[in-house]
Every structure is written in C-alpha cells, then in structure tokens.
Amino acid sequence: MNPIRILVVDDHQLFIEGLTALLNATSETAVVGEAATGQEAITQATAVAPDVILMDIHMPDMNGVEATRRILKTNPHVGIIMLTMLEDDASVFAAMRAGARGYLLKGSNHSEMLQTIRAVAQGQALFGPAIARRIMHFFQIGSQLTGPSAPAEPFPDLTERERELLALIAQGKNNSEIADILVISPKTVRNHITSIFSKLQVADRAEAIVKARDAGLENWERG
Numbered sequence: 001m002n003p004i005r006i007l008v009v010d011d012h013q014l015f016i017e018g019l020t021a022l023l024n025a026t027s028e029t030a031v032v033g034e035a036a037t038g039q040e041a042i043t044q045a046t047a048v049a050p051d052v053i054l055m056d057i058h059m060p061d062m063n064g065v066e067a068t069r070r071i072l073k074t075n076p077h078v079g080i081i082m083l084t085m086l087e088d089d090a091s092v093f094a095a096m097r098a099g100a101r102g103y104l105l106k107g108s109n110h111s112e113m114l115q116t117i118r119a120v121a122q123g124q125a126l127f128g129p130a131i132a133r134r135i136m137h138f139f140q141i142g143s144q145l146t147g148p149s150a151p152a153e154p155f156p157d158l159t160e161r162e163r164e165l166l167a168l169i170a171q172g173k174n175n176s177e178i179a180d181i182l183v184i185s186p187k188t189v190r191n192h193i194t195s196i197f198s199k200l201q202v203a204d205r206a207e208a209i210v211k212a213r214d215a216g217l218e219n220w221e222r223g
Contacts, residue, residue, distance in 0.1 A: 003030040004121045007050035009041040009067070010083070011059045015106070019054070022110060029117060038062025038070075045071045045078060051121045055100070057084040057091055065091075065157070066198045068098040079120035092127070094157040094199070101125040154215035157199045163217070165192045169205060170212035 006029055010016050016034050023029040033048035035041040038059050045053060053071065057064040068080050081102035082095040095103050102116045102125065119126035155163060161182075168178045175193075179186045193205075202208045 003028055004117055005030055005032045005049070005051045006117070007031075007033040007035065007041070007044055007048060007053045009035045009038075009044075009053060009059075009064065010056040011036045012056075026114070028114065038064065038067035041067045042070050045075050050078060052117055053078055053080045054083045054117075055080050057082055057095070063195065063198055065094045065098045065100075066201070068095070068100055069201075072099040079123070081116055081120055097157065103127045154217060155200065155211075158196060162192055162196050162199070165189065166196055166200075166208065166212050167217040169193075169196075170209050170217045172209075 006023055008016050008019055008023075008031055010019075013036070016036075020031045020034065023031050032050055033044045035044045036059070039061050041053065041055065041064075044050075053068075055064040055068055059067075064082060064084070068082075071078060071080065079102070080100045081104060082091075082100045083104050083106060084091065085106050092103055102120045104113060104116055108116075116126045155166070158166065164182065165178060168181060173181065175186055175189045179189050182189075197203070197208060200208060200211055202211060
C-alpha cells in the first residue's frame with residue numbers, strides 16, 4: 001500500500017522538522033512537501049498533490065482557516081487537518097466551516113495523530129477526543145441557554161474582540177480611536193483588522209463596513 005502523502009504547513013521550522021521526522025519514520029505516511037505561510041500552502045497543495053495537509057492556524061501572511069478555504073476550492077479532494085496550540089471554540093468552528101476534516105492539538109500523541117490522518121485520508125472527518133468533547137459541550141450548553149429560536153451570533157468565525165473591533169469600524173471609527181476605546185495598541189488594532197479581513201474575505205475597510213452594517217453591528221455599544 002502506498003503511504004499517505006502529507007503536506008506540513010507551519011511557520012516554525014523546528015516544529016516542521018520534528019513532525020516530518022516523526023511522520024517519515026513510519027511506512028504509513030510520507031511528507032511530500034513543507035510550507036511556512038498560507039500562500040506557500042496554496043501553491044504546494046497544487047504542486048505536490050498531497051492526500052492530507054497538516055495546517056497551522058496562525059501564520060504571517062494568511063491564517064490557516066483562509067488557506068484551507070482557498071485550497072479546497074481548487075483541490076476539494078484534499079483532507080485538511082488543523083494542527084494548532086489553540087483549542088478555543090471559535091478556532092474549532094472556523095476550521096470546520098472552512099472545510100477542515102480534522103483538528104488536532106500540537107500536543108497530541110503520535111497514535112492519535114496517525115489515527116486522524118488515516119481517517120481523513122479515507123474521506124472521513126475526525127476531531128481528536130479533546131476537541132470532540134468541546135464540540136459536544138458547546139452544543140449541550142448552547143441548547144440549554146439559547147433555545148432553538150435564539151438569533152445566531154453575527155460572524156461566528158470572529159473572536160469576541162474582533163467582533164467588537166468590527167462594530168467600531170462600522171461606526172466609522174479610525175484605528176487611533178479604536179485603540180483608545182478598546183485600550184489596546186494601534187499595532188494590535190492593525191493585527192485584528194488583518195485577521196478580520198481574512199475571515200470575512202474582504203479586500204478593504206469599505207467592504208468590511210458594508211458586511212458589518214448589513215449585520216447590524218453599527219448599533220453595538222460596549223458594555
């Protein structure tokens with residue numbers, strides 16, 4: 001049987017080297033490519049034709065969720081597993097909406113990782129035990145607190161802070177004003193805006209404002 005062809009995407013070279021050595025040590029898997037940015041991942045996904053991509057979420061030019069969306073548009077057969085230090089609900093569900101079929105924490109053991117890779121390579125979806133428990137807990141709590149008729153939170157891919165910041169953009173605030181209101185640095189504001197644009201798939205502030213106002217975010221008031 002041919003080994004499962006894997007593309008590893010992460011902006012930390014030491015992590016890539018360690019993971020590559022681990023995966024190449026078994027006959028079941030073979031690392032056929034590496035990428036350090038989201039854009040490189042998109043290019044490599046076409047160039048090396050992997051069966052499975054292990055995708056980091058936070059990278060310099062484009063986050064893993066957006067890279068996943070773009071890759072699956074042209075390579076829908078590829079199985080993508082989000083491999084990250086994060087285990088917050090927003091990251092899990094953003095990855096699922098983007099089309100990822102697996103989500104593992106970087107601290108996962110070798111057997112758990114191989115089990116997920118095998119399942120995803122066979123066309124299944126498998127989220128590790130820790131993540132599966134979080135998903136079940138999320139829906140259990142949600143059904144108890146919100147009920148079936150509760151309105152959906154706008155832009156669920158965004159974190160609460162990103163949603164606050166988008167609301168201020170919709171209200172016409174500039175970066176300096178936003179920094180003052182949220183008591184954060186202008187650099188942090190810029191970083192959040194980059195992430196918001198990527199998650200909303202918009203090119204500029206004007207497009208983001210249109211989407212935010214359509215969702216009624218301009219009426220948001222900070223508690």
